[in-house]
Amino acid sequence: xxxxxxFLVRYYHWMLFVLLxxxxxxxxxxxxxxxxxxxxxxxxxxVGYVYEKGAEVAAFFSLVDINKQLTQRNFFLERKVNQLxxxxxxxxxxxxxxxxxxxxxxxxxxxxxxxxxxxxxHSADNLITIDKGRSHGVDANMGVACGTGVVGVVCVAxxxxxxxxxxxxxxSRISCTIRNRGYFGYLTWQGGDTRxxxxxxxxxxxxxxKGDWVETNGYSSIFPQGILVGKILDVSNSxxxxxxxxxxxxxxxxxxxxxxCVISDMELVESGRLMQIARDSLNNKN
Numbered sequence: 684x685x686x687x688x689x690f691l692v693r694y695y696h697w698m699l700f701v702l703l704x705x706x707x708x709x710x711x712x713x714x715x716x717x718x719x720x721x722x723x724x725x726x727x728x729x730v731g732y733v734y735e736k737g738a739e740v741a742a743f744f745s746l747v748d749i750n751k752q753l754t755q756r757n758f759f760l761e762r763k764v765n766q767l768x769x770x771x772x773x774x775x776x777x778x779x780x781x782x783x784x785x786x787x788x789x790x791x792x793x794x795x796x797x798x799x800x801x802x803x804x805h806s807a808d809n810l811i812t813i814d815k816g817r818s819h820g821v822d823a824n825m826g827v828a829c830g831t832g833v834v835g836v837v838c839v840a841x842x843x844x845x846x847x848x849x850x851x852x853x854x855s856r857i858s859c860t861i862r863n864r865g866y867f868g869y870l871t872w873q874g875g876d877t878r879x880x881x882x883x884x885x886x887x888x889x890x891x892x893k894g895d896w897v898e899t900n901g902y903s904s905i906f907p908q909g910i911l912v913g914k915i916l917d918v919s920n921s922x923x924x925x926x927x928x929x930x931x932x933x934x935x936x937x938x939x940x941x942x943x944c945v946i947s948d949m950e951l952v953e954s955g956r957l958m959q960i961a962r963d964s965l966n967n968k969n
Contacts (some may be wrong), residue, residue: 688869731844737802759928794944811847826946832934834910860900867900877937885927904948
């Protein structure tokens, strides 16, 4: 007992220093979402590598379901493109116009395939880590989608990994519209069930039906128009009674999420590159 007391007295300052360091780190990462996401969310290579290997094992057992989802989604998209091309051709008597419009959309946005290597579902501030970063063309504020719909937005990117703020994050806000209706609002998640979100601020004069599909409206540079979000399950009044609040069943199953695409806006990337060149040129002159 005496030896223990002597040891504690002799190394008291060192033990106090270590204790204060641990407490400071806990307070920093718990109360600062940005630092916590950068350090703990695996944008660093070491933790990212461990996550990646674990995700490869899990992905092997989910390939059947994923392939089924992608096959169904591709079939739906092919039917939609064929129907739109036929209707446009009949209306304009121009069989190449629809193809030109489709090609313009494909040129503007470049999809970057990525795999999910870490995915949290039980927090108010869920985050997803993917195996692509700046060296692959991924950067912050790029949209992320999968074969069944919207996933989220990249919030942090390192050279080889990126962290995505998914739709099922309490801080997420994505502008959406009701398909073929023209009314738009913003999508939020209130916690709890990761298959349910809410579309806020739909005007009172809007006409719609339960079961209508909700999709991105293309009013920002993050998502193009028409990416599926989910369908309307129920409708209620907002808290102030001035608009509708819609309960949405999300089309993306975040519990089975493995393969995603980062959506790169080529025009925005090009304009950003030109701005950087201009800044570098001005700095060199100075």
